[in-house]
Amino acid sequence: MNRLSRLACRWLLPLGLVGAPAGADETLHYxxxxxxxxxxxxxxxxxxxxxQMRPLLEDFHHKNPDLEVRYRxxxxxxxxxxxLVEPDEADVLLSSAMPWQYRLANEGHARSLExxxxxxxxxxxxxxxxxxxxxFEPIVxxxxxxxxxxxxxxxxxxxLLALLERHAAALQGQVVxxxxxxxxxxxxxxxxxxxxxxxYWDLVAALGKxxxxxxxxxxxxxxxxxxxxxxxxxxxLGSYARDRLADQPQLRIVVPxxxxxxxxxxxxxxxxxxxxxxxxxxxxxxxxxxxxxxxxRETTLGAIHPALEGPGTATSLRQERGEALRPITLGPxxxxxxxxxxxxxxxxxxxxxxxRSEQR
Amino acid sequence: xxxxxxxYRRLLGWLLLPLLVxxxxxxxxxxxxxxxxxxxxxxxxxxxxxxxxxxxVQWQDDRLWLDLPPAALEMLATDAEERVFxxxxxxxxxxxxxxxxxxxxxxxxxxxxxxxxxxxxDWQDLSLRQGVRRTRFxxxxxxxxxxxxxxxxxxxxxxxxxxxxxxxxxxILAMAALATVGLLLAIxxxxxxxxxxxxxxxxxxxxxxxxxxxxxxxxxxELRDTVNELLARMRRVRANQERFIGDASHQLRTPLAGxxxxxxxxxxxxxxxxxxxxxxxxxxxxxxxxxxxxQLLSLTRLANPEYRPDLVPLELNTIARQAVRDxxxxxxxxxxxxxxxxVEGEVWVRGIDWLIAEAIGNLxxxxxxxxxxxxxxxxxxxxxxLAVEDDGPGIPPQRRLLMLRPFHRDREDVKGSGLGLAIVDxxxxxxxxxxxxxxxxxxxxxxxxxxxxxxxx
Numbered sequence: 035m036n037r038l039s040r041l042a043c044r045w046l047l048p049l050g051l052v053g054a055p056a057g058a059d060e061t062l063h064y065x066x067x068x069x070x071x072x073x074x075x076x077x078x079x080x081x082x083x084x085x086q087m088r089p090l091l092e093d094f095h096h097k098n099p100d101l102e103v104r105y106r107x108x109x110x111x112x113x114x115x116x117x118l119v120e121p122d123e124a125d126v127l128l129s130s131a132m133p134w135q136y137r138l139a140n141e142g143h144a145r146s147l148e149x150x151x152x153x154x155x156x157x158x159x160x161x162x163x164x165x166x167x168x169x170f171e172p173i174v175x176x177x178x179x180x181x182x183x184x185x186x187x188x189x190x191x192x193x194l195l196a197l198l199e200r201h202a203a204a205l206q207g208q209v210v211x212x213x214x215x216x217x218x219x220x221x222x223x224x225x226x227x228x229x230x231x232x233x234y235w236d237l238v239a240a241l242g243k244x245x246x247x248x249x250x251x252x253x254x255x256x257x258x259x260x261x262x263x264x265x266x267x268x269x270x271l272g273s274y275a276r277d278r279l280a281d282q283p284q285l286r287i288v289v290p291x292x293x294x295x296x297x298x299x300x301x302x303x304x305x306x307x308x309x310x311x312x313x314x315x316x317x318x319x320x321x322x323x324x325x326x327x328x329x330x331r332e333t334t335l336g337a338i339h340p341a342l343e344g345p346g347t348a349t350s351l352r353q354e355r356g357e358a359l360r361p362i363t364l365g366p367x368x369x370x371x372x373x374x375x376x377x378x379x380x381x382x383x384x385x386x387x388x389x390r391s392e393q394r
Numbered sequence: 395x396x397x398x399x400x401x402y403r404r405l406l407g408w409l410l411l412p413l414l415v416x417x418x419x420x421x422x423x424x425x426x427x428x429x430x431x432x433x434x435x436x437x438x439x440x441x442x443x444x445x446x447x448x449x450x451v452q453w454q455d456d457r458l459w460l461d462l463p464p465a466a467l468e469m470l471a472t473d474a475e476e477r478v479f480x481x482x483x484x485x486x487x488x489x490x491x492x493x494x495x496x497x498x499x500x501x502x503x504x505x506x507x508x509x510x511x512x513x514x515x516d517w518q519d520l521s522l523r524q525g526v527r528r529t530r531f532x533x534x535x536x537x538x539x540x541x542x543x544x545x546x547x548x549x550x551x552x553x554x555x556x557x558x559x560x561x562x563x564x565x566i567l568a569m570a571a572l573a574t575v576g577l578l579l580a581i582x583x584x585x586x587x588x589x590x591x592x593x594x595x596x597x598x599x600x601x602x603x604x605x606x607x608x609x610x611x612x613x614x615x616e617l618r619d620t621v622n623e624l625l626a627r628m629r630r631v632r633a634n635q636e637r638f639i640g641d642a643s644h645q646l647r648t649p650l651a652g653x654x655x656x657x658x659x660x661x662x663x664x665x666x667x668x669x670x671x672x673x674x675x676x677x678x679x680x681x682x683x684x685x686x687x688x689q690l691l692s693l694t695r696l697a698n699p700e701y702r703p704d705l706v707p708l709e710l711n712t713i714a715r716q717a718v719r720d721x722x723x724x725x726x727x728x729x730x731x732x733x734x735x736x737v738e739g740e741v742w743v744r745g746i747d748w749l750i751a752e753a754i755g756n757l758x759x760x761x762x763x764x765x766x767x768x769x770x771x772x773x774x775x776x777x778x779x780l781a782v783e784d785d786g787p788g789i790p791p792q793r794r795l796l797m798l799r800p801f802h803r804d805r806e807d808v809k810g811s812g813l814g815l816a817i818v819d820x821x822x823x824x825x826x827x828x829x830x831x832x833x834x835x836x837x838x839x840x841x842x843x844x845x846x847x848x849x850x851x
Contacts, residue, residue, distance in 0.1 A: 140493070141518070142519065161475055162475045365471060366468050369464075369467050369493050370463070370467055373491055375459060375460045376460070376461060379461045
């Protein structure tokens with residue numbers, strides 16, 4: 035495990051920066067409010083901001099007053115490390131680091147959930163009955179309206195490529211995206227996009243030509259865009275962008291028309307969970323219709339439940355974008371993402387393509 | 395008969411038992427086969443995945459390099475969502491990359507550059523099927539051996555094996571059901587002739603002894619023939635009995651008719667002397683008739699196969715001497731020389747004294763009556779034998795057996811009941827003795843020998 039934890043350190047540090055706040059220990063606590071019957075505890079560890087998590091937990095606690103609920107918001111790195119050190123501390127793990135969550139389940143660290151809701155859950159959004167995707171978050175571009183006014187509509191990757199290639203000089207230093215070398219999320223998207231189309235490398239080259247800024251988190255990109263330092267942001271986490279840009283009319287969120295990656299947060303119950311019954315109740319709630327309805331209504335995470343329609347659901351997004359949505363496949367392919375040599379190979383290629391224009 | 399012990403059940407039991415054993419063996423075989431088939435099918439995935447990985451292995455910066463194709467891992471997971479593990483190991487057994495440090499396989503491959511070994515392993519509480527591909531990277535300058543180890547959990551295999559087995563199971567069960575029904579019908583059909591035989595026997599007139607005429611399979615035909623033989627024997631016995639009764643009544647009627655005629659004749663006379671003469675004659679006749687009746691009675695009793703008298707130890711010499719003493723006077727009167735030859739010491743047999751004496755008496759009587767002038771009673775030891783020899787005309791060998799029949803007389807000119815030898819035969823059988831008829835010393839006369847069971851010399 036020594037090697038693994040070393041790997042984890044190298045890996046999760048960047049992955050951990052996916053949207054999770056840098057703040058230290060953020061917790062929510064709900065005491066059991068019922069007088070009747072014995073009370074039980076529920077400990078949830080998640081990489082999910084408190085504003086997004088609070089409505090879910092409040093509703094859950096309202097429906098299950100006999101549970102004392104503790105939620106701890108951690109970075110994906112801290113979450114993973116903490117689990118490896120103390121596998122019997124948390125009842126439920128929620129994380130957006132899909133490869134790592136998958137790896138835990140693959141190695142048999144997850145408990146199987148056999149409930150009617152779990153059986154009804156769409157097969158593409160779960161792995162066995164151990165790993166459940168419960169959010170649906172497209173990766174988006176954010177474009178300043180002035181850019182659209184000057185250079186025309188940006189609807190997809192092809193438009194972006196054309197924009198960058200034609201107006202590289204105008205946009206010099208005003209484009210921002212993830213740095214795949216330091217950001218796990220950026221790397222994950224890079225690897226997925228490179229699998230989708232070889233033209234991705236042209237886009238990387240175009241980004242290099244425009245001397246795009248490379249940052250580590252969606253938060254940084256959003257800050258820069260709001261401050262006006264950047265005109266175009268590429269590959270932002272849609273859920274955070276929608277949350278932050280609600281009052282920024284000059285910034286347009288573009289869900290690409292040609293293809294849009296969709297990332298999902300994965301929930302699992304550790305095999306050594308101290309309160310498995312409570313954990314199952316919470317996970318059941320999370321993938322059940324009530325929990326998903328709260329998710330759709332009060333957060334920007336995107337509900338998956340097939341019975342739900344309307345804004346904030348995967349169903350409506352699919353109706354809007356149809357075939358263009360490419361959820362990251364929940365399968366063994368994720369393990370390849372974690373391969374050390376694979377990472378080195380991809381990053382080498384990425385750097386080469388990014389600096390293609392300089393060599394010329 | 396114990397309830398439940400029926401041929402039908404016996405046959406059914408002995409045929410169903412092997413069928414059951416056979417069926418179980420087939421089921422086990424089917425299970426093993428299903429697993430083997432599933433493993434073969436799924437091992438192809440291990441083969442393909444390890445090949446896909448091995449093909450991506452490069453030599454870069456003086457070390458082995460792998461650009462892992464995600465498809466290689468994805469092909470290891472089927473609909474059953476198997477857990478997937480892989481590792482790339484160099485020639486020294488060091489892990490180059492991988493999501494699990496999978497154990498190596500100590501077996502030697504079949505030789506050759508590229509070998510692939512499959513086996514089941516238990517790894518960190520998971521039951522996995524592992525494929526190890528041993529190959530080497532070859533370049534202009536570099537030759538570097540390496541191993542690609544891939545493994546996945548067994549859910550898909552187990553599901554396929556179970557599915558194959560279930561399909562087989564349904565077929566085997568259907569076959570077993572068919573076989574059982576067939577068996578039931580076959581046994582029922584095979585046992586039908588037995589029922590027919592039973593009905594045929596039950597439907598017979600109890601008085602008839604006619605043979606059973608019924609076409610039956612070979613095994614039952616033997617039974618039918620045996621029954622028919624028994625019936626034939628019974629017919630013969632009954633015929634004998636009927637003749638015996640006829641003969642006996644005829645024998646008794648003759649002297650009774652004589653008595654009646656003599657009495658009638660005497661009643662017509664008035665002379666008391668004649669009456670007395672008639673009475674004397676009638677007394678002789680009635681005495682003879684009484685003796686005949688006694689003989690008939692003993693013959694009937696001896697002929698009864700149920701007659702099993704208690705046998706006691708007897709000394710033959712004594713009995714022979716006594717019998718000769720009893721008959722000497724009457725023989726002497728007829729001018730017959732009656733003698734006895736005994737052996738030294740005592741000859742013991744088990745028997746009934748009066749029956750043996752009766753036998754000797756009958757034999758002496760016969761000898762006198764059929765022209766013997768010299769009759770000798772002989773006793774021999776080891777084995778104990780009793781013989782009566784005469785110098786009469788004897789009996790030709792081919793007619794000797796006939797003499798044992800009741801009322802059979804060799805010659806019609808001699809007065810006698812024809813029961814003598816039949817009675818001796820009955821006595822011999824009662825004693826378990828053998829009766830032999832042979833000619834005398836010089837080919838003349840007749841020797842009748844009773845050989846008792848006992849030690850042979």
